[in-house]
Amino acid sequence: MFPMAFCTILLGLFFAERTFAFDRSLSTAHLKLRFDPQDCTITFGESVSLSLLIDGSTITNVCVQFNIDGKEFVQVSPNVTWINANQDFSRNSTPLEVIGLRPGRFIVKPTITPENTVDERRLFVRLKVALSxxxxxxxxxxxxxxxxxxxxxxxxxxxxxxxxxxxxxxxxxxxxxxxxxxxxxxxxxxxxxxxxxxxxxxxxxxxxxxxxxxxxxxxxxxxxxxxxxxxxxxxxxxxxxxxxxxxxxxxxxxxxxxxxxxxxxxxxxxxxxxxxxxxxxxxxxxxxxxxxxxxxxxxxxxxxxxxxxxxxxxxxxxxxxxxxxxxxxxxxxxxxxxxxxxxxxxxxxxxxxxxxxxxxxxxxxxxxxxKPKKMQTHSKVRRDTAYHVTTNQCGEI
Incomplete structure (x- = not known):
């Protein structure tokens, strides 16, 4: 059957692709930072608690300073977080608080100093601030x-x-x-x-x-x-x-x-x-x-x-x-x-x-x-006529 054959083609392509595919190389940075959660929805004037998760280690002190897209509409506290050098972190959590000051969609993303010392690919929060x-x-x-x-x-x-x-x-x-x-x-x-x-x-x-x-x-x-x-x-x-x-x-x-x-x-x-x-x-x-x-x-x-x-x-x-x-x-x-x-x-x-x-x-x-009503009426008349004809024929018999 055609739908089954079509599904078979797609599945064959998927498994063949996985056979020849190579995983992308990960960042070589030893320190990895991310937020939990990464998606938040609140109403304006309210706050939401976030966690800055820290994994790995660094040989230099790292400064995490928050750069807000539309900073006049979003407030982050504390605004600056320091990560000390020569320490091993395993999902260490630093609490943060974000307040939405007006409706909108915002990206909460920090600036890292010095640069290129942290895997920061997922270090941001998508914040939606609702009116109601x-x-x-x-x-x-x-x-x-x-x-x-x-x-x-x-x-x-x-x-x-x-x-x-x-x-x-x-x-x-x-x-x-x-x-x-x-x-x-x-x-x-x-x-x-x-x-x-x-x-x-x-x-x-x-x-x-x-x-x-x-x-x-x-x-x-x-x-x-x-x-x-x-x-x-x-x-x-x-x-x-x-x-x-x-x-x-x-x-x-x-x-x-x-x-x-x-x-x-x-x-x-x-x-x-x-x-x-x-x-x-x-x-x-x-x-x-x-x-x-x-x-x-x-x-x-x-x-x-x-x-x-x-x-x-x-x-x-x-x-x-x-x-x-x-x-x-x-x-x-x-x-x-x-x-x-x-x-x-x-x-x-x-x-x-x-x-x-x-x-x-x-x-x-x-x-x-x-279907026009007139056609429906004619159809009913034909059915009634057929019924009477059949009845008369049965009476004659």
Whole structure:
């Protein structure tokens, strides 16, 4: 089966890459400093306790002085910490206190003197100062709400196919392109979330970055892959009216698979890092999102009907999309960070793009191709006529 074969290719590339991969060399510095925790969320005017963790030793006295991005809005105490020379440290902890004086997102990072004496790659704190604490929990609740909406959206189509014992009206192109995107997204999320090798490379490239993948993303991607895969199984199990994957969709799928294989080969040859290959998978997801809706919209237009296509999945999808945008707006206002919306136009644009297509499907179902009441009346008359004819014939017999 195609989805299983696609998964096999990805797994083969991963294990082959690990066979030839070499770990990055670590810093030669004997003293390593980092903060615990590295991510903090508080409301303005409140403080949070941090620990400066010290490992290793140094032959010179080291001064840790805090340099704050937006220092007029964040206060750190104590501002200077000295580490004495010729001492061995093993996860020694020095307490610090950070106070947020206004809403925003800040990087708390110290300056080390003398330079190049400390491994300071993870010596910073990402501090988010919120305007209102209740809005933090409201945003979290909204996040789970849109996740539930998106996950639930796969079941109306599965149930409709089961009840009809037919998939006539459902686009095979939509499903087969979609499964490519979901599996690619699941692999990307899995390694970004669980794999320390990938995460280390990501932080080497983005020292102050935050891992973009959270647990919700991993769960949704796997659930979407399984649900879409089972829908594809239904397409070959139930009546399908001779429907199949079009040559255009086959060409798109072939292009995506070849791109993945070529990128995997580049990893094995050492031309790109495994993280770059995962980025390719994320771009595959982007491409499938841009093209997957067109086949279903076209088949609805061609049949002048949405029968066989569960509109409830689009209603749940648009609800999830709107909740997602609402969460972005709430977070932007609560953290005084409107750049979080404008700074990621691809993510925001994809969300708007999906909502627009949801509106297309809703318009097709409820406006353009809905069954006229007159046709429903005529259908009822024909049924009633057939009933009377059958009754009369039985009376004559």
């Amino acid at each position: 604490e209740p809005l933090i929990y409201i945003s979290l609740l909204i996040g789970w709400t849109y996740t539930v909406c998106w996950c639930s959206g796969y079941y109306p189509q599965l149930l409709l196919n089961y009840r009809r014992k037919s998939v006539v009206g459902l686009s095979f192109d939509f499903l087969h392109i979609n499964i490519i995107g979901h599996i690619s997204y699941a692999v990307f999320n899995s390694y970004m979330y669980w794999d320390s090798y990938t995460e280390e490379e990501y932080f080497n490239r983005h020292p102050f970055g935050l891992n973009p993948v959270i647990g919700n993303d991993v769960g949704f991607a796997f659930h979407a892959s399984i649900a879409t895969g089972y829908t594809i199984v239904q397409c070959y199990w139930y009546e399908n009216g001779g429907n199949s994957v079009s040559s255009t969709a086959r060409g798109i799928i072939a292009f995506l698979v070849i791109t993945i294989i070529v990128s995997g080969g580049a990893v094995l040859m050492g031309s790109i890092h495994w993280l770059d290959f995962l980025y390719v998978l994320s771009y595959i997801k982007l491409i499938t999102t841009l093209v997957k809706y067109f086949p279903q919209a076209y088949i609805n237009y061609k049949r002048q009907s949405t029968e066989g296509f569960a509109i409830m999945n689009r209603l749940l999808d648009i609800a999830g999309g709107l909740f997602g945008i609402l969460q972005m707006v709430i977070n932007a206002w609560n953290f005084d960070d409107w750049q979080s919306i404008l700074g990621d136009p691809v993510k925001f644009g994809l969300g708007v793009f999906s909502i627009l297509f949801d509106l297309v499907f809703i318009t097709q179902h409820y406006v353009l191709y809905r």
